[in-house]
Amino acid sequence: MKQSADTSSRVSTVLGRKLGTELLHLRDSAGKTQQQAAQTLSATSTKVVKIERGWVPVRDPDLRALCSYYGVTDDAVLRSLLELAKLDRERRRAKGWWQQLPGAGALSEYIALEDAASRVRTWQLAFVPGLLQTAEYARALAVGEGTWEDPDEVDQMVGTRLKRQERLHGDRPLHVYAVVWEAALRQLVGGPSVMRAQLDQVRELTELPNVQLQVLPYRAGAHACAASSFTIVSFAEDAAADVTHADTIGTTVWVENQELSTTYRTFFERTARQALAQRDSLTLIDEIRKGL
Template sequence: MGNNPDRGRTITTVLGRRLGGELLQMREACGLRQMHAAEALTASVTKVAKIERGQVPMRDPDVRALCHLYGQSDEAVIGKLLALAKADRERRKAHGWWNQYPQLQAMVEYVALEDIATNIRTWQLAIVPGLLQTADYARALAVGNGHWEDPDEIEPFVESRMARQARLDGENPLELWAVVHEAALRQLVGGRDVMRAQLEHLLDLARRPNVKLQVLPYLAGAHPGMTSAFTIVSFTEPGALDVVHVDTASSTLWLESNTDADHHNGLFDRLTRLSLAQRNSVRLIDGILKEM
């Protein structure tokens, strides 16, 4: 992987695109043009185009003005858009700790959103989720994937992964719900000693009130999560303002529509029902640990 010092300074537009897309749909639904929105905001058509593409932040009065213009009076809908605009503004002005780690590379956008999220639900097929990894496990993964041109970059990458885990602590810790396939717990990443320590770490984390951990066992058979892993990032109550992150071997996908969010929320719900309850998941992890 190359070292791009500017990558960590990139401002995410995921939330802005989500907000702009919803406002665009509202405008088109009532048959108005960008010039009408520009008049309502006393702004240029160019600015409205940038808003709808998620390229600029929005003030609360502008959100309300456009909702009024588009005939949207439902305070629940307006409140959702205002919350999205606020989260987008906070992200744009943030100068996060991740900027000092160019090794994060393509993960920068995800980590920046993770930093302001209130709730994360993740389904992992083959690895322990990053927020639950030990340093040795993360290091073994980095070595194993073979992407690093410079081995000296691996250690800062591991440090950055450990820094992410600070979100699980503090006065307002991140609520994490992780569903992990049994295969990820049996794969000897880094060898038996590393995996023993990783499994012990999972057992410790499962005791935290803000961490829910379930295991999907081999015995579950075919299941709806077989095609890919994914993470649902939420910024308010569960189900609101969700964006979905999907990491592939060659790219990172952000799925931002309500349809995509609803689809993956449904997938996650089905996976949780197929998985062991947390207490039984803990027993399974403990059993795998004893086998090692």
């Protein structure tokens, strides 16, 4: 994952961005400016900007003052915003192992989102999803990509990937729905022995009740998700919108706009309908493994 321009050190603020967006809409509807809102808080407009962009936590007194100024009279709306602010503050205080990753940048934010998530849906064109990878497969990918020159950095990356897989087990297991292009399973990452072990692990993990995998075969032809891979991260809290994450060669893309998020979900579902059912997908995986 590449470093994005604005995610160098922050904790996941998906809930903060959701709250900020709600407050921005309320301000716009009330016909107020950021400067006027700032005066209500006896603060500068910079503070309002940071609140609306989800960069800082919001105290309950400030939230109540803004809602009153914006003319919010519905107690249910106010309670919802207060709960969202509370969840955001709690999430920011949480200290996760991923925050100790030197230079991880956007990777740290993604792991924070994944750790807080209840479900991820991932579409992969080129490789097995990270949550399903073996150490040897992950290492071969890192070496092949060439981003990490120091062997210690490669070891750290592999360890991080394996640490993430702990979310597949335990008291609150992450639900994973993966759709993978057949090419990703045929690419000899690390050679035949590494790929055999990787396909075996995919098979093993699909036995978990919280892991679902489908393979989009070559014969499916054209499909909605041919342009790029992406992952949709979903949360248990009703107030938290889905976040879609996609890596390109040079940047990391985050999509939190509701309309665009819906588009990604629609495209994912279309491609999943063209993919093989899990039972047939595992049969194809067995055929690929035998051919190695």
